[in-house]
Amino acid sequence: MSLDLARIDAAVVDHAPPAARQRPRSLLIASSIFSGAAVMIMAALTGLYLAARHVALAGHATWVPSGGLPLTGPNTALFTLLLSIPAMAWAQQAVRNNDRQSLWISYGIVLLLGAAFVNAESFILRTMNLSTDPKTPVGISQSNVALLIFVIVGVHIAIIGAAMLATLVTGFRALGGRLDRSDHDAVDAVALFWYVAVALFGLLWYAVYVMK
Amino acid sequence: MELTDTEHSAITPATEILMRPKGVGGLIGTGDHKALGRLLITLSVLVIAAAEVLGFALRLDTIDANKHQLLGAAKFYSLGTLQPTGIVLVGLIPFMLGLGLVLVPLQIGARAVAFPRAAAAAVWGYFIAGTLFIVSYFTGGGAPVNTGGDTVKVITRSSAVDLWALSLILLIASIVTLSVVLVTTVFTQRTVGMSMRRVPLFSWSIVIAGVIWTLSLSVLGALMVLVWVDHSHGAIFSGTSDAFSQVVWVFNQPQIYAIAIPALGIVCDITAMFTRTRNELARPLVLGCIAGFGILSFGAYSVLSYATFLDEAVPVLKYDNPVSIVMAALVIFPVLIVLAVVADQFRRGAKAGGLVKAAPLPGAVVSIILLSLAVLIGLFAEFGSLGLHGTLYDDAVFQLVVGAAIAAGSAALFHWASKIAGANALNVMGMIAAILAGLGSGAIAVADMAAAVTGSSAQHLHGNATLNTIAVAGWAAVAGTVFLTVVALLVAVKRYVDSDTETKADPWGAGQTLEWATASPPLYENFVEIPPVSSPEPMLDELPAEELVPEVAQ
Numbered sequence: 026m027s028l029d030l031a032r033i034d035a036a037v038v039d040h041a042p043p044a045a046r047q048r049p050r051s052l053l054i055a056s057s058i059f060s061g062a063a064v065m066i067m068a069a070l071t072g073l074y075l076a077a078r079h080v081a082l083a084g085h086a087t088w089v090p091s092g093g094l095p096l097t098g099p100n101t102a103l104f105t106l107l108l109s110i111p112a113m114a115w116a117q118q119a120v121r122n123n124d125r126q127s128l129w130i131s132y133g134i135v136l137l138l139g140a141a142f143v144n145a146e147s148f149i150l151r152t153m154n155l156s157t158d159p160k161t162p163v164g165i166s167q168s169n170v171a172l173l174i175f176v177i178v179g180v181h182i183a184i185i186g187a188a189m190l191a192t193l194v195t196g197f198r199a200l201g202g203r204l205d206r207s208d209h210d211a212v213d214a215v216a217l218f219w220y221v222a223v224a225l226f227g228l229l230w231y232a233v234y235v236m237k
Numbered sequence: 238m239e240l241t242d243t244e245h246s247a248i249t250p251a252t253e254i255l256m257r258p259k260g261v262g263g264l265i266g267t268g269d270h271k272a273l274g275r276l277l278i279t280l281s282v283l284v285i286a287a288a289e290v291l292g293f294a295l296r297l298d299t300i301d302a303n304k305h306q307l308l309g310a311a312k313f314y315s316l317g318t319l320q321p322t323g324i325v326l327v328g329l330i331p332f333m334l335g336l337g338l339v340l341v342p343l344q345i346g347a348r349a350v351a352f353p354r355a356a357a358a359a360v361w362g363y364f365i366a367g368t369l370f371i372v373s374y375f376t377g378g379g380a381p382v383n384t385g386g387d388t389v390k391v392i393t394r395s396s397a398v399d400l401w402a403l404s405l406i407l408l409i410a411s412i413v414t415l416s417v418v419l420v421t422t423v424f425t426q427r428t429v430g431m432s433m434r435r436v437p438l439f440s441w442s443i444v445i446a447g448v449i450w451t452l453s454l455s456v457l458g459a460l461m462v463l464v465w466v467d468h469s470h471g472a473i474f475s476g477t478s479d480a481f482s483q484v485v486w487v488f489n490q491p492q493i494y495a496i497a498i499p500a501l502g503i504v505c506d507i508t509a510m511f512t513r514t515r516n517e518l519a520r521p522l523v524l525g526c527i528a529g530f531g532i533l534s535f536g537a538y539s540v541l542s543y544a545t546f547l548d549e550a551v552p553v554l555k556y557d558n559p560v561s562i563v564m565a566a567l568v569i570f571p572v573l574i575v576l577a578v579v580a581d582q583f584r585r586g587a588k589a590g591g592l593v594k595a596a597p598l599p600g601a602v603v604s605i606i607l608l609s610l611a612v613l614i615g616l617f618a619e620f621g622s623l624g625l626h627g628t629l630y631d632d633a634v635f636q637l638v639v640g641a642a643i644a645a646g647s648a649a650l651f652h653w654a655s656k657i658a659g660a661n662a663l664n665v666m667g668m669i670a671a672i673l674a675g676l677g678s679g680a681i682a683v684a685d686m687a688a689a690v691t692g693s694s695a696q697h698l699h700g701n702a703t704l705n706t707i708a709v710a711g712w713a714a715v716a717g718t719v720f721l722t723v724v725a726l727l728v729a730v731k732r733y734v735d736s737d738t739e740t741k742a743d744p745w746g747a748g749q750t751l752e753w754a755t756a757s758p759p760l761y762e763n764f765v766e767i768p769p770v771s772s773p774e775p776m777l778d779e780l781p782a783e784e785l786v787p788e789v790a791q
Contacts, residue, residue, distance in 0.1 A: 058416070061451060066459040070463065173463075
């Protein structure tokens, strides 16, 4: 009995999975540009903060009084965000494996950590006391340092909020069966924005909370 | 194949495109890039026209130096902040984006923009933000401004100042979103064969402008958030009482050059077409020059020089800064190289007998000349020892760049009138508009520079009466350019509506890029069939060799 190799080859080709379709990486490119905008926003505000700090310290004025901005809260916020990085990477790997269950779980973790971060940041803003007299706290209406920190932290929370919203929308798209190994542009785009947002907190953590 | 090139299988067939929108409801809900682009062009041209009239009125008000003839001091200072902000942020940048929204997908052979709903949201966001911005000025608000020694009370309502800051934030968000849409469209929606090196120069300039606007205006957005929060919490920063100074860096060099980035693309596309020349050798050079001009016009780093939040004590980035001087010197080169390429195209076109005398050509020439003058005289403003900064010299640079952008915008509207309005506009009106733009901007710049150099303008808004008269005539001429262009477009629309015959796909008969392959006005899905692209000028490849002039056929 002779084998019809041509027919076998044809059958193999017929049953082989189709080649992954090359899709335009629209979301990834858009996410890169929005990430650039977020970097510029934070760089501008942090630059102004550092310049104002430089002016104050050069004039021997007090910038952030001792104990006015303890590092415990910011460290917690930083580690919360750092923990979200492997969760986001897990989501990227999950979608490449067509593993939707892992994708949803990882997105759930990212959103949970994001919410915890927002909570930590709002706690820091509430308990921040930049008055030299601990009994008479100053608000953003009395202290330019407090106002600058409020704006920088507030804008970063807004960036994290936008990243969480994008994660949520992408999660819903995955729930609807839209994302798989051949179409994971949205997951990568959200991940890129998230990583940038985390890196920006690293900048904020060092410039505002550590250097004070 | 490049990473972002489109494969054959990824091209969306025309049948999958959504239905054509109809009526007002259709316009409000549409994601059609052409409808959105036309809306944006219409709104922004109205703003530019109003801003030019306002500029004329402001200059007329101080025609007799140090005396307000028309408006009074309070209105003069208030409207003095409205005019530049209006013409740049609400007028010219959205106008260029509107042009891009109509033309970029057509030029790159795409059936739609990358994110149609985001584009629609941005256009309507612009409409709302622009309206709120203007309303803020007419309800006792606007930008708080330093009036120098004048004790006049400019702002009467604090909440209207908050509205001004918020409207600018929304406006910047709309500009950034539109920029992202257009840049992404060029990167991901190009047709087969349209590599990045073959992208038409206007589309390329929109990519560069989009990136630069996104990165630099984000910084302005951040400043506006700070101004808004500070102002609504008691204004503890001294800078908030002069919040307009946080915006001024956008109107000074190098950032002001950014509004003219698309002008370079418009000029190059128009001159190549009407001189019937290909730019095979110079093309990479021009692509590089547009990119270089964009990078060198990035001025967000100069924010700290203007940050009155910091009470004049910041020792960084003041004038006479070596970095600024080097950047101001370098920015001259890309513009002059483009000017040289344009001149060479004229030489080659004239030599080969391929020169087409058409309305857009004078506008393009005027635009590149004005821009060249702007970067040349702009260099001197960087030298603090000359004492030109803070005088009308800054205004001269500003007016030349704005003039270049207006001339290019007017030329673009005449050039692509058949794609935007359905039929070509009157040639003679385009030529008059170009001459008015050149003479007008030149007159304002000469008057301002003379006032600055002769020392008769220690303050930004005062000058010599004779020179002010010349400047007023210049303002009238530039306003005339805008009004002539508007009238010409209306005539084109009327021609299209009244005409029984269809406008040709390429009414100039000289088209090089893909927008000339589709009907005028373009079909809802842009193309019935997208022509093959094997060069930067695919329409020339379609022509039989005997129809090409010798230079083009090479």
